[in-house]
Amino acid sequence: MLIWKNVSQISAVLAVIPDAVFHKNSMKECKADILRYRLPLKRPLHLKQFNLNEREGLILRLNLGGRFGYGEIAPLPGFSCESLFEAETQLQEFCRAVNDGHFKPFPTDDSERRASYETVFASLPVPSVLFGIESALWWLRQGGWLSPPVMAPLLQGATEHILLRLEQWQGSWPKEFKLKIGRDSIEEDCVRINKVLEALPESVSIKLDANQQWTLGQALSVARSIDVNRIAFVEEPTASVGDFSELYEKTGLHFALDETVQQPGYLLQTMHGLAAIVIKPMLVGGLCRCQQLVTAARAQGIRVIFSSSYESSIGLHILEQLSAQWTPEELPGLDTSSAFVNRLACEDIIAGHPVSINPAFVSLGEKS
Numbered sequence: 531m532l533i534w535k536n537v538s539q540i541s542a543v544l545a546v547i548p549d550a551v552f553h554k555n556s557m558k559e560c561k562a563d564i565l566r567y568r569l570p571l572k573r574p575l576h577l578k579q580f581n582l583n584e585r586e587g588l589i590l591r592l593n594l595g596g597r598f599g600y601g602e603i604a605p606l607p608g609f610s611c612e613s614l615f616e617a618e619t620q621l622q623e624f625c626r627a628v629n630d631g632h633f634k635p636f637p638t639d640d641s642e643r644r645a646s647y648e649t650v651f652a653s654l655p656v657p658s659v660l661f662g663i664e665s666a667l668w669w670l671r672q673g674g675w676l677s678p679p680v681m682a683p684l685l686q687g688a689t690e691h692i693l694l695r696l697e698q699w700q701g702s703w704p705k706e707f708k709l710k711i712g713r714d715s716i717e718e719d720c721v722r723i724n725k726v727l728e729a730l731p732e733s734v735s736i737k738l739d740a741n742q743q744w745t746l747g748q749a750l751s752v753a754r755s756i757d758v759n760r761i762a763f764v765e766e767p768t769a770s771v772g773d774f775s776e777l778y779e780k781t782g783l784h785f786a787l788d789e790t791v792q793q794p795g796y797l798l799q800t801m802h803g804l805a806a807i808v809i810k811p812m813l814v815g816g817l818c819r820c821q822q823l824v825t826a827a828r829a830q831g832i833r834v835i836f837s838s839s840y841e842s843s844i845g846l847h848i849l850e851q852l853s854a855q856w857t858p859e860e861l862p863g864l865d866t867s868s869a870f871v872n873r874l875a876c877e878d879i880i881a882g883h884p885v886s887i888n889p890a891f892v893s894l895g896e897k898s
């Protein structure tokens with residue numbers, strides 16, 4: 531049953547993006563390999579119970595008769611359920627099937643497509659692997675890129691550093707910023723939010739992200755100490771999604787779902803005060819699943835914000851393009867590249883061409 535669900539998810543992705551080159555090359559041999567990367571971070575990244583000093587992940591590279599497609603697979607500690615090892619094992623299975631000719635990247639009909647995928651997956655792949663495979667296939671079919679979207683700047687770290695950054699802001703203001711809260715006391719959160727609001731023009735609003743760290747009592751108290759009209763929403767205010775509408779009803783503070791959307795089988799339902807869903811494809815599990823969520827949210831008038839899981843420049847490129855294609859009206863949450871010391875891709879990324887990857891940070895995965 532699980533396999534069928536997966537097959538239909540992936541095949542829908544293949545159906546949505548037509549590309550003449552894709553069909554022309556469909557009979558050529560496809561080869562797949564894996565690169566492992568390790569990228570140092572400028573400062574430790576605090577993620578729930580983890581402190582990361584470096585980001586580790588995998589790059590899936592598909593070569594279809596000289597046309598290249600890339601996907602990134604990088605489970606995020608503290609957020610992903612799978613380990614990198616588990617993801618790599620599944621990805622190796624996929625590469626073996628591709629290289630042995632058991633996986634037809636571009637089947638001619640639905641039954642051929644189902645047969646291809648069933649050969650590869652004994653069970654439903656983990657979200658990061660689904661994302662990596664689906665984005666590499668999607669990449670193969672892109673003839674060019676859209677202009678990268680303007681991002682919502684991410685404000686995190688010490689309040690004084692945030693204020694300095696805003697003081698030195700050059701050029702026009704984006705319509706929204708994202709501010710991380712929920713790590714210190716609620717008194718400090720209130721001060722931080724109010725100071726940031728003071729530093730911004732009235733026309734600019736902020737999105738808060740509490741990562742489920744407040745209690746309902748704390749969330750109510752913060753909401754009553756700030757101007758909720760300038761807060762677009764708060765992502766995941768408490769650990770219990772049942773609290774969110776009550777928070778909205780009592781204070782007018784809208785909320786967004788992020789961790790909740792990452793739960794397997796999550797189904798979008800109307801909720802009083804729900805302003806947006808945040809989609810992190812690495813954690814949600816692939817392009818088709820993301821597209822279903824975008825469609826469901828649109829139908830309910832709920833905003834959709836694409837957001838990163840601290841991917842390398844290759845993964846970020848995919849996320850930028852997905853956001854530009856699917857949610858062009860939004861400022862995505864992709865302001866994470868400054869966390870890294872280096873970029874993984876050393877030159878501009880050109881559709882279909884091999885990506886020049888900085889050799890200092892990669893090793894070839896085990897031969898598949």
Ligand SMILES: O=C(O)CCC(=O)C1=CC=C[C@@H](O)[C@@H]1C(=O)O
Nearest residue numbers: 684708837838839840863864865
């Ligand atoms: O959404 C953004 O603007 C940037 C990414 C971001 O804030 C996050 C990425 C991954 C884990 C968390 O630290 C955080 C989030 O929960 O949204």
Ligand SMILES: [Mg+2]
Nearest residue numbers: 739741765788
């Ligand atoms: Mg969040």
